[in-house]
Amino acid sequence: MFSRIPITDKVVFVTIDDGIEKDPAFIQMVKDFQVPLTLSLADTLIKDDYRYFEQLHATGHVSIQNHTLTHPLDMPSLSAQRQLEEIAGQQVKLHREYGATPYIFRPPGGNYDKRTVAAVQQADLKGMMLWRESMEIHDMQYQTAAHRLRPGDIILCHFRGPAQLKGETMVQMMTNLYRHIQDQGFTVADITNYV
Numbered sequence: 001m002f003s004r005i006p007i008t009d010k011v012v013f014v015t016i017d018d019g020i021e022k023d024p025a026f027i028q029m030v031k032d033f034q035v036p037l038t039l040s041l042a043d044t045l046i047k048d049d050y051r052y053f054e055q056l057h058a059t060g061h062v063s064i065q066n067h068t069l070t071h072p073l074d075m076p077s078l079s080a081q082r083q084l085e086e087i088a089g090q091q092v093k094l095h096r097e098y099g100a101t102p103y104i105f106r107p108p109g110g111n112y113d114k115r116t117v118a119a120v121q122q123a124d125l126k127g128m129m130l131w132r133e134s135m136e137i138h139d140m141q142y143q144t145a146a147h148r149l150r151p152g153d154i155i156l157c158h159f160r161g162p163a164q165l166k167g168e169t170m171v172q173m174m175t176n177l178y179r180h181i182q183d184q185g186f187t188v189a190d191i192t193n194y195v
């Protein structure tokens with residue numbers, strides 16, 4: 001389990017979860033900005049349009065990781081068998097849809113127990129990724145009192161659109177995020193080069 005990477009370079013990692021919003025303009029943004037992104041996808045939230053994430057994958061700037069089949073927000077309330085089904089089942093789907101073999105698991109809501117850890121191992125994933133900051137509409141929520149990014153921090157975002165962002169778009173939210181990162185003197189790196 002990790003929520004940052006122990007490095008001193010001024011880089012951070014941007015991760016985007018779930019998959020509810022599917023804004024075509026964001027695909028163009030990924031192509032234009034060429035910022036490496038880690039996507040943790042839940043089947044129930046992407047299955048109405050698998051192709052959207054195929055297009056994101058095809059940009060070459062994203063890696064696809066596992067975020068369960070049905071996005072249960074309380075994994076610890078599930079049996080060991082159900083937890084395994086959630087994770088192993090999503091491995092199969094992500095491989096079928098994208099040819100991807102995820103090796104990082106992000107538990108919905110950050111909630112997990114020792115059965116989750118065991119299921120992650122049984123499903124042949126290598127680690128579980130939490131986060132240090134989460135991106136809201138305009139600002140980041142920090143888990144530490146300093147309210148500053150630190151080297152190696154992992155930032156959580158979500159695929160969100162006007163319905164979840166009080167009228168703002170995914171592209172506007174990501175622009176706000178990139179500006180905060182740049183203002184603090186950081187650049188974004190690809191986490192798959194570190195873990």
Ligand SMILES: [Zn+2]
Pocket residue numbers: 017018067071108109
């Ligand atoms: Zn989620």
